[in-house]
Amino acid sequence: MKKPEAAMAVQPDPCPELVVETGPEGRGVGSWVPQDKHRLVTHYLNATRHAWKNWPKRVLIDPFCGPGRIRVAGESFTRDGGAVAAWRVMEANGVALTHVLLGDKDGTRSHACKARLDALGAQNVEAFTGSADQAIIEMVKHVPRGALCFAYVDPYSLEHLSFSIIEALAPLKVDIAAHFSIMDLRRNADQELARGRFDRAIPGMRDDSRIKGANLVTLADECFAKWVDLVQGLGFQHSKAMPLVTNNSGHGLYRLVFFARHDLPLRIWGDVAKDKNLELFG
Numbered sequence: 642m643k644k645p646e647a648a649m650a651v652q653p654d655p656c657p658e659l660v661v662e663t664g665p666e667g668r669g670v671g672s673w674v675p676q677d678k679h680r681l682v683t684h685y686l687n688a689t690r691h692a693w694k695n696w697p698k699r700v701l702i703d704p705f706c707g708p709g710r711i712r713v714a715g716e717s718f719t720r721d722g723g724a725v726a727a728w729r730v731m732e733a734n735g736v737a738l739t740h741v742l743l744g745d746k747d748g749t750r751s752h753a754c755k756a757r758l759d760a761l762g763a764q765n766v767e768a769f770t771g772s773a774d775q776a777i778i779e780m781v782k783h784v785p786r787g788a789l790c791f792a793y794v795d796p797y798s799l800e801h802l803s804f805s806i807i808e809a810l811a812p813l814k815v816d817i818a819a820h821f822s823i824m825d826l827r828r829n830a831d832q833e834l835a836r837g838r839f840d841r842a843i844p845g846m847r848d849d850s851r852i853k854g855a856n857l858v859t860l861a862d863e864c865f866a867k868w869v870d871l872v873q874g875l876g877f878q879h880s881k882a883m884p885l886v887t888n889n890s891g892h893g894l895y896r897l898v899f900f901a902r903h904d905l906p907l908r909i910w911g912d913v914a915k916d917k918n919l920e921l922f923g
């Protein structure tokens with residue numbers, strides 16, 4: 642499959658009776674979820690299809706999986722969630738995921754995501770319930786030896802992007818696509834910092850001289866830079882392509898950040914993130 646559009650097209654819900662992701666306020670997710678987040682992940686998986694062929698065990702780790710189906714605000718129909726879209730593109734390329742490890746704080750969601758993948762014929766799908774910083778420990782134990790893993794780390798807020806999640810993934814042969822919420826660092830950032838809301842996501846941030854010296858305009862960027870440094874300290878390199886996802890009013894919401902230990906995946910992510918078809922990243 643040269644382009645992953647087939648996997649991104651609206652497909653029937655294999656389990657229409659099950660819960661659907663409608664965003665933290667229940668009004669439908671932003672159009673940037675399928676257009677930017679899911680599109681980038683599926684384009685990346687499509688572009689790496691030849692590399693995956695060399696790995697008999699191919700694992701998706703999704704510790705904030707949601708129910709596997711989303712409804713975009715203003716749309717009357719539903720679309721695949723991230724894990725289902727990722728599974729479809731791998732399947733369509735003849736490199737189906739051999740294991741899918743799904744976690745969500747809300748077990749009805751991780752189990753709904755599993756049910757949808759099971760219904761599509763996915764193999765070895767396991768659902769975990771609990772906060773990602775705890776569940777990830779069990780999830781990692783279920784990764785078979787010698788597997789190539791792709792971790793999709795997609796929390797609603799920075800507060801839940803506990804650094805211990807990345808630490809738990811680090812011993813694996815894994816590439817990581819993570820959504821770092823910039824928005825959280827722009828809203829009441831000084832008060833939130835003072836009460837330690839982001840300490841688990843960015844350990845040591847309140848002692849960092851660059852962060853201490855930042856003003857409200859530079860604070861988000863300094864926190865982001867500190868977090869990238871911390872992840873690099875675990876032996877990962879980051880792609881220079883870190884697209885900023887914006888909402889419909891043009892406000893920055895997330896940075897989509899990709900970490901790997903080898904040049905090939907970093908190069909492919911860089912190419913995909915600059916793909917002219919991804920208007921946001923053009």
Ligand SMILES: C[S@@+](CC[C@H](N)C(=O)[O-])C[C@H]1O[C@@H](n2cnc3c(N)ncnc32)[C@H](O)[C@@H]1O
Binds near residue numbers: 704705706709722
């Ligand atoms: C952005 S949504 C996931 C969307 C999904 N990744 C997708 O692309 O379709 C975030 C999910 O994280 C779950 N969640 C919230 N806090 C969590 C936590 N601390 N640990 C694990 N899951 C959490 C929510 O229940 C929600 O389903």
